[in-house]
Every structure is written in C-alpha cells, then in structure tokens.
Amino acid sequence: VNNTDSIFSELASLAIRVEGKGQYNVAKFIRAAQDSLLRAAAFRLGYDTDEAGVLAEFARVILRLEQEGCDPALLERLRQGYRKMEANELCTIGDFPPVSVCRRCGTVGGAFGVCPKCGSDIDSFVVHRPIYWMKEFDPMEAMHHLMKTPLKYINRVGALSADEAEKKPTPDQWSVLEVLKHIKDAEVVLNGRVKRILTEEHPYLSFQKVWDWADKPVEKKEMVGDVLAIYKQSRAETIRLLEEAQLKSWWRTAVHEEFGEVALLEQVSYFTAHEISHLRQIGGHY
Numbered sequence: 001v002n003n004t005d006s007i008f009s010e011l012a013s014l015a016i017r018v019e020g021k022g023q024y025n026v027a028k029f030i031r032a033a034q035d036s037l038l039r040a041a042a043f044r045l046g047y048d049t050d051e052a053g054v055l056a057e058f059a060r061v062i063l064r065l066e067q068e069g070c071d072p073a074l075l076e077r078l079r080q081g082y083r084k085m086e087a088n089e090l091c092t093i094g095d096f097p098p099v100s101v102c103r104r105c106g107t108v109g110g111a112f113g114v115c116p117k118c119g120s121d122i123d124s125f126v127v128h129r130p131i132y133w134m135k136e137f138d139p140m141e142a143m144h145h146l147m148k149t150p151l152k153y154i155n156r157v158g159a160l161s162a163d164e165a166e167k168k169p170t171p172d173q174w175s176v177l178e179v180l181k182h183i184k185d186a187e188v189v190l191n192g193r194v195k196r197i198l199t200e201e202h203p204y205l206s207f208q209k210v211w212d213w214a215d216k217p218v219e220k221k222e223m224v225g226d227v228l229a230i231y232k233q234s235r236a237e238t239i240r241l242l243e244e245a246q247l248k249s250w251w252r253t254a255v256h257e258e259f260g261e262v263a264l265l266e267q268v269s270y271f272t273a274h275e276i277s278h279l280r281q282i283g284g285h286y
C-alpha cells in the first residue's frame with residue numbers, strides 16, 4: 001500500500017465518521033478532497049484514447065484487481081467487457097446489469113436483504129449507472145441547460161475563421177467543426193427520441209453510433225453556419241415539445257437497445273449533459 005492509496009482510504013473512513021457526528025457540511029469537504037485528489041491523479045496519468053493502449057491498460061488493471069482480491073463476479077464482468085471491447089461489440093444492459101456497492105464496506109452486489117459483511121441495508125448501496133449523464137438533471141435543470149448550452153457554443157465559435165474551425169489539433173482529434181457536427185447530430189437524435197417517447201407507447205430506441213458520424217466524409221461540405229442553423233432549429237423544436245408536454249410525461253418510458261428501460265427524463269438529461277461535456281473541445285483545451 002503506497003501513500004496515495006492510504007490517503008484515499010483515510011479520507012473515505014474519516015468522511016463516514018464525520019457524517020456519523022452529524023457534521024454533513026464538513027464531511028462534504030472531506031469527500032471533495034478525496035474526489036479532487038483522485039481525479040487529479042487520474043489527470044496526471046492522462047486520457048490517451050489510442051484503442052490498443054486502452055485495451056492493454058484494461059488487461060493490466062484486471063490482473064492487478066485479481067491480486068488485490070477484488071470481487072470475483074465483478075472481475076468476471078470486467079473480463080467479459082474486455083473481450084467485448086476487443087471484438088468491438090456493443091455491451092448491453094442484459095449482459096451488464098446495474099452494479100451496486102456497499103457504501104460502508106465495499107461489498108459488491110446483492111439484490112435484497114442486508115450486506116453480508118457489515119449489515120448495511122441493500123437499499124443504502126450506491127448503484128453504478130452506465131454514465132452520470134442519465135441522472136444529472138431534473139426536468140427544470142435540463143430545460144435550463146437545453147436553452148443555455150447552444151449560446152455557449154455560439155459564443156465560443158463566433159470569432160473563428162473557417163480555417164480555424166476545420167483545423168484538427170492532432171490527426172486523431174476533432175476539429176471545432178467536427179465537434180459542432182457531433183452535437184448537432186446528437187440534438188437531432190434527441191429530437192426524434194423526444195417525439196417518439198411522447199407519442200408512442202414504450203418505443204424501441206436503437207443504439208446510435210453518433211460519435212462515428214462527425215468525421216465521416218460527406219457529399220456536400222458543411223460550414224459552421226449551416227451546422228449551427230440546423231442545431232438551433234432542432235433545439236428550438238425540442239424545447240417546444242418539452243414545454244408543451246405535461247410534467248408527468250417526463251416519466252414516460254422507452255426501451256433502449258443499450259440501456260434497457262429509460263425514462264424521457266433520463267434521455268433528455270443524458271443528451272443535455274453530453275453536449276455540455278463537449279464544450280471543452282471548443283475552448284481549445286484537449
């Protein structure tokens with residue numbers, strides 16, 4: 001156990017003990033310290049996207065987790081996920097169900113009853129979802145960001161020349177134009193899904209490789225202005241559909257090929273948080 005490992009476990013233990021004293025406003029700073037240190041350490045390692053590199057790292061981490069005595073069922077899911085990624089296959093909720101962890105002792109899984117190690121009720125476990133976007137915003141917050149985020153994109157892109165917008169920072173990174181095409185594509189997918197969930201009973205939503213469309217060659221070259229125009233027009237309609245819907249309609253459901261049953265709220269929250277995450281690539285920070 002090295003120093004970094006011990007500060008993380010000490011912070012996690014201290015947070016639970018300070019919460020046990022009812023000092024939640026203090027405990028949140030202890031949790032923030034833990035979160036900050038962990039993310040800063042990850043950032044120092046870097047987020048290299050090279051596919052072979054990601055798989056090699058994944059294999060190395062699985063071996064390390066075996067040595068650390070990680071939960072065998074969790075490890076099996078990781079091995080299965082590795083093989084799927086290697087074969088470039090879609091990993092669906094059927095093969096990869098929700099996974100929960102005891103907040104107090106780290107025990108993995110369990111569908112009912114109490115934690116076999118520390119007695120915590122199963123309903124107190126933290127449940128890990130496919131991506132934080134799904135549960136990031138409530139309806140009011142989502143509407144706020146659906147209106148605000150396009151303005152952020154427009155502000156950041158406004159001053160760029162066509163050359164600047166088309167310049168790739170490195171050959172395997174997106175240009176500003178490609179980022180804009182991607183968020184426009186995502187908006188159009190969101191618009192179609194909102195319509196379907198509001199008008200159909202439990203529609204089936206097929207998996208879309210939206211990120212694969214942005215840098216594909218196209219017949220007619222798209223300019224920043226055209227892309228933004230389609231994005232804004234589609235967004236205005238999406239907002240109108242959601243504003244006209246009853247609040248309870250946000251809990252209408254669909255079956256998503258990758259994620260299983262999803263509520264309209266989860267789909268809207270997902271796309272809203274997703275496009276915020278891409279703003280970084282417009283600001284010149286990679």
Ligand SMILES: [Zn+2]
Pocket residue numbers: 102103104105106107115116117118119120
């Ligand atoms: Zn436990």
